[in-house]
Amino acid sequence: MRHLIGLLLGTEEDWPAAFETVLRRLGPIKGVGGFDVERITIEPFDLRAGPRHELVIDRLAYWYYHPREWLKKIAMMDDVYLLNSPFTFQSMEKHAAYCAMMRLGLKVPETVLVPYKNPVDNARYAYTSERYNRAFDLDAVAEGIGYPLFMKPYDGGAWRGVSRVRDRDELHRAYDQSGEMLMHLQQSVEGYDAFARSLSIGAETMVMRFRPDEPMHDRYAVDHEFLSPSVGEEVVTVGRLVNAFFRWEFNSCETLVKGTDVHPIDYANACPDVALTSLHYYFPWAIKALVKWSVFCVATRRRPRIDLETHDYFAVTGDYGERLAQYRKLADRYFEVDRYEEFCRTHLGHIDEVVQEWVAGPDFDRLLVGTVAATYPAAERERFTEHFRGLLRLWVKDQNC
Template sequence: MRHLIGLLLGTEEDWPSAFETVLRRLGPIKGVGEFDVERVTIEPFDLRAEPRHALVIDRLAYWYYHPREWLKKISMMDDVYLLNSPFTFQSMEKHAAYCAMMRLGLKVPETVLVPYKNPPDNARYAYTAARYNQPFDLDEVAERIGYPLFMKPYDGGAWRGVSLVRDKDELHRAYDASGEMLMHLQQAIQGYDAFARSLSIGAETMVMRFRPEEPMHARYAVDHGFLSPAAGEEVVTIGRLVNAFFRWEFNSCETLIKGAGVHPIDYANACPDVALTSLHYYFPWAIKTLVKWCVFCVATRRRPRIDLETHDYFAVTGTYEERLAEYRKLADRYFETERYDEFCQTHLGHLDDVVLEWVAGPEFDRLLVDTVKTTYPENEHDQFVEHFRGLLRLWVKDQG
């Protein structure tokens, strides 16, 4: 049997090429069949047409509505498996995700949504604003939260429009510059001990030390012990909880760790970073895990879940620690974690060697060089080729 996986892409080339290579090198799986992959094109579609794909990885529809509607159709009508539900895309605009996780008791910093600085372009706005919009004191809102704070768009994305606000003058400069963006004001966690970004793919999570002040190629530090075991487990649980709650299976989560507190600050990313030039050392893990989860979902005929079943999560009571433990059970149930682990041991035991051989070989090196050449100016090619080669050689050494 042949199973086809579709890639719905924007501008990316590095990780899709890597995914295609690893999936095809995997070969037939006994009792399951062969896997193939293709890049999905955008064209008119009949709502009753039967799709050819068993699973689609989407990196485009969070902003491109035509393919988003195609995803909704193939999920609802044809049971094609999607790693991120198109029915909860608006929750990836951060606001709904903040609300849900606050209700579940997570330590989300104090957050307030303020009206637009400049009104939206709508003929009805002036009448509505004159009759219903209440005047508000921006300074009073900020002082209630406390300085420093962050002003950031409610829909987020690639750090667009994010400002650190330390006083009244910076507050008004940032708000004036926000224009027609709808903004949150959010308490800053001062003096945090660690910034963690965790990438979750299905039932697996990689927690990485993140340094937002560094250029992109240096933001992910190779540091395997920067969190205590307890904090690391809590970070993993928070990421899995968010993903199971919203039916997201390819997502990243940012958390700040200060003392015994783990504070999630950004955990709704429709297009999580999986670029070779940013993940570097962790790139092979991401590609391997993405292949494993896709194969598992197709092979076990895992079906898309449109019903969020939020009542199961909202019904959990107890202390913070007791609720986290119960949330982890609910997340593991959604991701079928035990079944996934068993499937990987039985059917994908050779994948580690497949990926290791590929990353250590000339084909991966060509991908690395080509990616650097399309990412950096010509005078920086040699520098960054050697930089990333060194990090990937370290990964190969650690695996070996």
């Protein structure tokens, strides 16, 4: 029996090629069958037409509406499994995600949404604004939050439009420059001890030390002990809670850790960073986790969950620790963690060896060289090729420890 997985892609080439390679190298899986991968094209579709795919990994429909509507159709009508629900894409604009996690009691910094600086391009705006927009004191809002603070788009991504604001002058300069972007003002977590970015793929999460001020190739530090075990487990729980709540299974979460407090600041990313030249050392883990979760979902006939069942989460009571423990149980239930782990032990026990052999071999090196050539100018290619080779050799070495 053959199972077909679809990839709905934008501009990426590195991780799709890696995903296709690892799935091919795995070969048929006993009791499940073989797997094929297809890159999906965009074309007219009949709403009653049956799809050929059993699972689709989407990296495009967040901004491209035509494939988004196709995803809604195949999930609702045909039970095709999707790693990120297209029905909650609106929550990927950050604002709804902040609201939900605040209600659940997570330590999201104080956040205020302010109106547009400039009118939106809509003929009705002037009339509505004149009648209903209430004048407000931007300085008073900022002082209520306290300096320093961050101004950032409510639907941000890739650090677009983010400004650190230290005083009144910087506040007004940032607001004037925001134009037609709708902005949050958010309290800064000063003196934090660690910035963590958690990449979650299905029931697995990799928590990485993140350095946002570094160049992209150096932002993820290879550091396995930058968080205490208890704080690290809380960071995993926060990410898993967010993902289970919104039905996101391919997502990243940013948290600031200060002492024993974990502050989520960004956890709605429809297209999390999985580039080879960004993740480097962690890239093999990401591809392996994506393959394992995709195979598990297809093999166990996991079905889309359109109902978010938010009442289960909102009904949880108790202090912060008690609620966090109950949220983890709800999230683990959604991701079928025990069943997933047993499936991997039974059917995918050889994937570690397959991926390690691939990363150490010439096929992966060709992928690396090609990715660097497509990413960096000619004068920098040799330097970055050796830089990433060194990090991936370290990964291979660590797998043997």
